[in-house]
Amino acid sequence: MNISPELRKRVDNKIAELDSMAGMLPCIACIHNRDLELEYLSPLGQKQLGHTLEQLKAMGHDYHHLFFETEEADFVPKVVALLKSKDVSQRVSYFQRVKFYHENEWVWHATTSQILMQDDDGEVLLFITFSVPIDPKHHLTSKVTRLLEENIFLRKNYGKFAALGRREKEVLQLIATGKSNQEVAGELFISAATVETHRRNIKQKLDAGSLFDLMEYARAFDLV
Template identity: 50%
Template structure:
């Protein structure tokens, strides 16, 4: 009776990555493969990506999880890694693909370059648990009109995360007043629309500035936009 030869995990990983590496440089984007069991260390990145960030694959592998904080916007990294990656791994759905925007800093470049990325589970271990993830990232042309719109969404999402507690402290009436203020209405107009006195409106306006630490109408409008009041 012939006993099948057991393949070690490292060899299986190498063979799986080799299938992607064979065509990765022909794709219009960057391929990144992370090892989940090793703190999301990068196992593989296509040559285009390595050239853009100015490191070798060996250097990238030695960085371990520091890869994220070194090349990606730290505020976004703290958000999308636990929410997207960890959520994806917990669900362990073979067909699930997640998409997200992220800002990457290329080699010797001061500005962030916006990317649209998609990620899915790429390989599982012998127990059926996620072992590798694969991400495909495409740079968004900075000259394209979509870029400025996406950047505004990212800025609003960042503002929302940083100021959620302040906004959560507002009552229903205060939020309604905030909406009208952000639309540029006067206290008289707001009072008429809400069927309350002008004095009450002004009290709400003062309370809004205190609770939100807002010093101008622009500060208030940021809250209204980020929390979808307007």
Template identity: 40%
Template sequence: MVSYHKPTLTAEMHSLIDSYAEGFNQIPGVVILHETENWTVVYMSDRGLAQLKLTLEQVCNLTNAEYYSRYFNEEDAKDYVPKIGAFMHANNKEDTLSYYQQLKFPDDDNWRWHLSSTNIFLRDNDDKPVLTITVSIPIDAMHHMAAKADKLLEENNFLRKNVGNFSKLSRREKTILKEISLGKSSIEIASELHISSTTVDTHRRNIRDKLNAKTSYEIAQYARAFDLI
């Protein structure tokens, strides 16, 4: 029987995890079980323990602050942590949450992208989540998915930092922002919107002032991050 340090696990939970442990170790990724009350790790498959160079007891004894600050990138966590919270609140038996996250392992200063999927593993008698299961699979650094994950993180960070500026724009200004980002001239935009080019030029200046954007590249960043193009 696998030994777990966390006192929150009941004998029934121990037994359930033990029944799956051999299968977890055959999965080509890392399997992690979290208890939902404090989101602490209560189980990790052998592959993950080897990467962290820790025993199961050592992992389970880490505080949340130690565990997440030591191995996880704080920037991309700002994106997926709220999604996990919303997923747990929804408590939908049919759903699985997938997300990118970066991890850093001992003796390696490089962040490594992983694709992780989380589901509810165990519910209590009131049908509330008790344990979750996450399978985390590394993404080859040369794979196009790693580049995509980098781009998504960059855009999400830009969105969080600039949502206040974007909210200042009127509906018409957002429409013109989209057209500017597509490379259209004031005359072309004016023709499409049935307004004067002078009015478009005024909107352009107001958009740049509200967004504090000085270049076409910065304008396009807003359009991409806020799904205008």
């Protein structure tokens, strides 16, 4: 972030304020500047990522791609919209996946971001983010994770699903419940051969190779 030395000092003082109490926070605290560059990460966050703040800052924007699932994330547009709004009272909440140090699996986090500091002209300088990992041992975690993953699947594949016609969606719905071509034909008053044609076209449009793939579409788009 290219700012004057005087403004840089004010930014550093603001970050120091948070750092002085970061150890008392029951969450991970993170500060980015308006260019989405990392300025601060609380000790808990550094421990989970297995790197010091200096090491993480040296990574530049690669930091985001190494530790966060950015390809499937919807939080980036939300944060960008927050910064454009310049509204310090506005908050955005979202879920994001983070990869901890020496861990192979992504960990879901509940996260909230808010503008932390502006310059004298009202331009955003810093925004702060608080994140809490979702406890994998909680009995609701598996359900929450499934819903979040279905939402990711829905956003990635909406275009494919939208290409299906009304009749194809009806056939998909019945197939996903385990009905045979004959049973689907009986319910829709069409021939089994027509059902097979619909099934073939559906699999081609959705790039689905198995019944499981079809069922995943049906669940994500509320057909079953």
